Amino acid sequence: MTAGGMERAVTYAVLALFSVLAVTPILVILLAALHPPGALLTGVELPHTLSLSTFRFAWDTGGFGRLMASSLLVSAAVVVLTTLLCIPAGYAFGTMQFPGATPIFYVMLAGMVVPFESLIVPLYYTFRDAGLTDTYWALILPQTGLSISFGTFWMRAFFRSVPAELADAARVDGASSWRVLWRVLVPIGRPAILTMVVLVFMWTWNEFLLALVMISDQTHRTAPLGLSTFQSRYGVDVPSVSAAAVLVAVPVVIVYLLTQRHFLRGMLAGSIRG
Amino acid sequence: MTSIGFERVVKRFGHVTAVDGLTLDIAGGEFMVLVGPSGCGKTTALRLLAGLEAVTEGRITIGEREVQGLPPRRRDVAMVFQDYALYPQMSVYRNLAFGLESRKVPRAEVRAQVEQAAKRLGLDELLDRKPRELSGGQRQRVALGRALVRHPQAFLMDEPLSNLDAKLRVDMRAEIAALQRETGVTTLFVTHDQVEAMTMGDRIAVMRAGVLEQVDTPDRVYAQPANVFVAGFIGSPAMAFCDFTAQRQGDRFSLDNGLLRLEVAAADLPETVTAGLRPEHVRPWSGDGAMAGPFDGVVESVEVLGRETFLGLRAGDGVRLTARLEGSARHELGERLQFGVQRGTAHLFDASSGAAIAHAV
Numbered sequence: 001m002t003a004g005g006m007e008r009a010v011t012y013a014v015l016a017l018f019s020v021l022a023v024t025p026i027l028v029i030l031l032a033a034l035h036p037p038g039a040l041l042t043g044v045e046l047p048h049t050l051s052l053s054t055f056r057f058a059w060d061t062g063g064f065g066r067l068m069a070s071s072l073l074v075s076a077a078v079v080v081l082t083t084l085l086c087i088p089a090g091y092a093f094g095t096m097q098f099p100g101a102t103p104i105f106y107v108m109l110a111g112m113v114v115p116f117e118s119l120i121v122p123l124y125y126t127f128r129d130a131g132l133t134d135t136y137w138a139l140i141l142p143q144t145g146l147s148i149s150f151g152t153f154w155m156r157a158f159f160r161s162v163p164a165e166l167a168d169a170a171r172v173d174g175a176s177s178w179r180v181l182w183r184v185l186v187p188i189g190r191p192a193i194l195t196m197v198v199l200v201f202m203w204t205w206n207e208f209l210l211a212l213v214m215i216s217d218q219t220h221r222t223a224p225l226g227l228s229t230f231q232s233r234y235g236v237d238v239p240s241v242s243a244a245a246v247l248v249a250v251p252v253v254i255v256y257l258l259t260q261r262h263f264l265r266g267m268l269a270g271s272i273r274g
Numbered sequence: 275m276t277s278i279g280f281e282r283v284v285k286r287f288g289h290v291t292a293v294d295g296l297t298l299d300i301a302g303g304e305f306m307v308l309v310g311p312s313g314c315g316k317t318t319a320l321r322l323l324a325g326l327e328a329v330t331e332g333r334i335t336i337g338e339r340e341v342q343g344l345p346p347r348r349r350d351v352a353m354v355f356q357d358y359a360l361y362p363q364m365s366v367y368r369n370l371a372f373g374l375e376s377r378k379v380p381r382a383e384v385r386a387q388v389e390q391a392a393k394r395l396g397l398d399e400l401l402d403r404k405p406r407e408l409s410g411g412q413r414q415r416v417a418l419g420r421a422l423v424r425h426p427q428a429f430l431m432d433e434p435l436s437n438l439d440a441k442l443r444v445d446m447r448a449e450i451a452a453l454q455r456e457t458g459v460t461t462l463f464v465t466h467d468q469v470e471a472m473t474m475g476d477r478i479a480v481m482r483a484g485v486l487e488q489v490d491t492p493d494r495v496y497a498q499p500a501n502v503f504v505a506g507f508i509g510s511p512a513m514a515f516c517d518f519t520a521q522r523q524g525d526r527f528s529l530d531n532g533l534l535r536l537e538v539a540a541a542d543l544p545e546t547v548t549a550g551l552r553p554e555h556v557r558p559w560s561g562d563g564a565m566a567g568p569f570d571g572v573v574e575s576v577e578v579l580g581r582e583t584f585l586g587l588r589a590g591d592g593v594r595l596t597a598r599l600e601g602s603a604r605h606e607l608g609e610r611l612q613f614g615v616q617r618g619t620a621h622l623f624d625a626s627s628g629a630a631i632a633h634a635v
Contacts, residue, residue: 165355168321169361171325171345171347172324172326172347172352172430173347173372173376173420173424174347174373175372187363
């Protein structure tokens with residue numbers, strides 16, 4: 001085998017190994033979800049009959065219609081707020097020189113560095129005192145705050161990667177900073193922006209701990225909280241919780257598939273230039 | 275027509291001084307070329323004028339207005355960038371219209387202006403295309419069109435031809451010069467290419483290390499360079515320099531360095547001078563009385579260009595000259611060759627400061 005062939009074989013072997021590691025848990029959950037509700041599973045087992053009834057059971061029992069609507073509302077609000085705030089913030093940090101830019105940027109980065117779990121208790125008391133627990137704001141505001149750290153960091157990297165001549169040309173052409181941003185740079189940045197949207201949507205959609213702490217009434221619960229429906233003090237209904245997990249994951253998968261092309265381009269741009 | 279003035283302009287980036295006390299007046303309608311090697315501060319000077327960099331010290335005026343405090347959009351200048359800087363997501367039409375739309379020009383007028391500029395530059399068939407669907411030359415035209423369409427007070431051009439192939443560059447050189455004559459818009463053109471500088475500018479300003487070395491018409495800069503740097507930078511192949519000891523002989527001076535011996539007419543000379551010799555004044559020895567020589571040399575390089583040939587000659591240690599011959603001359607590397615220097619063509623510079631002392635002597 002030539003050196004090139006050997007290298008290729010090793011590359012494929014490593015990729016195959018990681019693919020197996022990534023796909024196996026998903027397959028195990030899918031297999032479990034194909035068993036009837038309440039079935040006792042002791043390991044990875046193939047179902048005797050192929051049935052999708054557990055999905056319907058999980059959807060009805062968990063009340064996922066309402067949960068999904070809540071999650072969608074929270075995720076959409078967080079994504080919109082994050083996008084609207086992070087694009088101008090990233091633009092300012094990436095292209096402008098102003099006093100205190102570096103320290104302010106590091107303060108923003110702290111949101112990515114400090115573990116969220118350490119903030120959740122003070123955050124709960126703050127929101128409770130403000131009368132915001134058991135409202136969507138208790139989910140939207142903290143998650144927007146958290147996403148802004150990443151979003152600003154991400155958009156700053158994008159704006160720094162754009163050739164400065166483009167913005168210079170627009171400024172000489174008579175455009176204000178605002179017009180340079182929205183007419184020249186944002187259209188070019190669609191892959192980076194869509195990537196940020198997908199990541200923030202995914203993180204917000206999957207957020208469990210914040211919703212568990214902030215929300216106690218049924219009307220504001222989000223989809224990941226619905227998974228706890230199938231846990232009783234006597235055990236877990238594995239097929240139902242698996243089916244529910246698949247249902248909860250479906251919107252994220254759909255969003256990813258819809259934006260896949262841009263997402264990959266954005267990730268690549270970030271990895272090369274960021 | 276709008277004049278432009280730099281008055282003792284300084285630009286520092288941290289501890290680095292990119293432009294050091296630049297004073298330059300560009301007359302209304304003039305085509306001024308700012309030329310110099312990479313890193314000499316010429317692009318920084320242009321960006322200071324455009325408002326893309328803030329002036330550290332000094333004044334810049336466009337017409338009667340002092341502009342150093344104004345943002346780029348209030349300076350009413352148009353700039354053509356080295357890499358074109360076309361907006362990739364916009365069609366050619368939108369690229370051309372962007373500047374007018376930014377200035378809230380009525381839509382009908384925008385269309386009329388864009389179509390007029392597109393027609394002038396032969397872009398009318400390409401208005402719906404995106405920049406990525408254009409060749410390098412077409413992109414260059416769009417970049418020019420974007421400047422032209424706005425009827426600005428000044429065109430600023432930052433090495434706009436450097437990404438074009440040699441033939442296209444020659445064509446665009448003529449086109450830009452013609453466009454400037456036609457519109458009469460004051461132009462500051464930055465280049466490191468001295469051929470562009472010589473062929474395009476009404477005047478050329480030569481910069482080195484942030485300092486303006488000389489401003490004059492191309493022929494005067496060529497014939498009467500202010501110092502050794504300008505003399506060596508302007509002209510291709512470059513002027514050759516040799517140090518000589520000067521000795522007065524009546525009303526003339528004899529210059530001798532052990533290898534070459536020249537006689538020059540000068541009122542006064544320091545003991546040591548640097549003489550500059552252009553290739554067109556160095557030729558193989560023909561016994562012609564108008565030549566000083568013969569001197570012995572060895573051929574170190576041969577560049578046959580068809581219409582002319584340049585020979586690199588070495589006359590002893592450290593003395594290297596270039597000779598220009600008509601047509602395609604056949605010479606071998608390492609060949610011994612006697613050559614002469616045309617009398618009355620030497621440029622003399624102070625050996626320590628490099629400042630010019632006399633020309634064509």
